Amino acid sequence: MRALVLKDQLSFDPDYPAPAPAPGEAIVRVTRAGICNTDLELVKGYMGFRGIPGHEFVGVLEETGERVVAEINCVGPGSPSRDWRERSQDPGRDTLGIDRRDGAFAEWVRVPLANLHRVPGAVSDDEAAFVEPLAAACQILEQVPIRPTDRARVLGDGKLGLLCAQVLATTGCDLLALGKHPDKLAILERRGIRTALAADWSGARDADVVVEATGSPAGFDLARRMLRPRGTLVLKSTFAGLTPADLTGVVVDEIAVIGSRCGPFDAALRLLERKQVDVLPLICARYPLEQGLQAFARARAPGALKVLMDISPF
Numbered sequence: 001m002r003a004l005v006l007k008d009q010l011s012f013d014p015d016y017p018a019p020a021p022a023p024g025e026a027i028v029r030v031t032r033a034g035i036c037n038t039d040l041e042l043v044k045g046y047m048g049f050r051g052i053p054g055h056e057f058v059g060v061l062e063e064t065g066e067r068v069v070a071e072i073n074c075v076g077p078g079s080p081s082r083d084w085r086e087r088s089q090d091p092g093r094d095t096l097g098i099d100r101r102d103g104a105f106a107e108w109v110r111v112p113l114a115n116l117h118r119v120p121g122a123v124s125d126d127e128a129a130f131v132e133p134l135a136a137a138c139q140i141l142e143q144v145p146i147r148p149t150d151r152a153r154v155l156g157d158g159k160l161g162l163l164c165a166q167v168l169a170t171t172g173c174d175l176l177a178l179g180k181h182p183d184k185l186a187i188l189e190r191r192g193i194r195t196a197l198a199a200d201w202s203g204a205r206d207a208d209v210v211v212e213a214t215g216s217p218a219g220f221d222l223a224r225r226m227l228r229p230r231g232t233l234v235l236k237s238t239f240a241g242l243t244p245a246d247l248t249g250v251v252v253d254e255i256a257v258i259g260s261r262c263g264p265f266d267a268a269l270r271l272l273e274r275k276q277v278d279v280l281p282l283i284c285a286r287y288p289l290e291q292g293l294q295a296f297a298r299a300r301a302p303g304a305l306k307v308l309m310d311i312s313p314f
């Protein structure tokens with residue numbers, strides 16, 4: 001099959017072996033897949049991954065024609081982890097396109113049946129390609145109850161920041177999204193979400209919750225300084241390498257730091273179905289799988305948002 005393969009570097013392979021299903025697994029024909037910052041980090045050496053990357057995708061079950069998306073944390077059929085929350089932290093898991101399991105930048109991908117979710121008819125393939133990162137944004141509300149009276153800030157106007165801000169907006173809280181790019185913040189403004197340039201931050205340390213989604217180690221410190229004492233700092237960025245951080249400030253202000261990763265697919269699908277979030281303005285370019293290297297170059301370029309790959313013409 002056609003696939004993008006990461007060995008010492010990323011390359012297109014027109015003849016990669018197609019996957020064979022193990023017990024309790026399905027083969028999904030991939031229609032669309034999105035490039036995530038994690039994919040760019042994998043190419044730089046994050047996780048030491050070798051194989052087919054790609055974990056944000058929608059596809060079709062070959063036998064039934066049903067459209068599906070899939071959670072990325074995979075455990076064997078014998079594992080006691082039945083719930084997505086357990087699978088997400090199962091010590092025996094492997095992770096689609098990130099850790100020891102081939103992902104979705106390919107014609108077919110092998111996925112445990114337990115990880116599949118049917119895509120409602122009202123959700124297009126382009127929208128469904130965002131379910132995985134949108135679920136990750138929903139995970140913030142799983143971990144931190146945000147009240148309508150809370151002051152919440154989202155720092156970072158990249159792909160994930162724009163999704164986090166839209167999810168937090170559903171709570172009715174006092175929300176401000178901060179970033180560096182007026183054109184990206186405008187996507188949120190059009191949905192009635194208040195935004196500001198991070199450089200124009202007033203210096204007010206009054207936020208109850210700050211979501212750090214800059215994708216850059218420097219975001220931690222600014223996020224911390226926006227918080228009131230005993231506020232909550234939610235970390236969404238993953239990258240290769242370490243984050244320099246003023247942990248004394250965390251101690252003195254008694255900040256709760258919450259790491260936040262994969263989230264509920266059913267909630268993400270519901271938000272898309274009810275049009276409570278709009279992901280389509282995040283698409284900045286699309287490429288066929290054969291041009292995967294160009295797609296990655298585009299995703300790395302300054303100012304890029306979501307780059308999609310059109311894989312199966314179905």
Ligand SMILES: [Zn+2]
Pocket residue numbers: 036037038055056132133
């Ligand atoms: Zn991702």
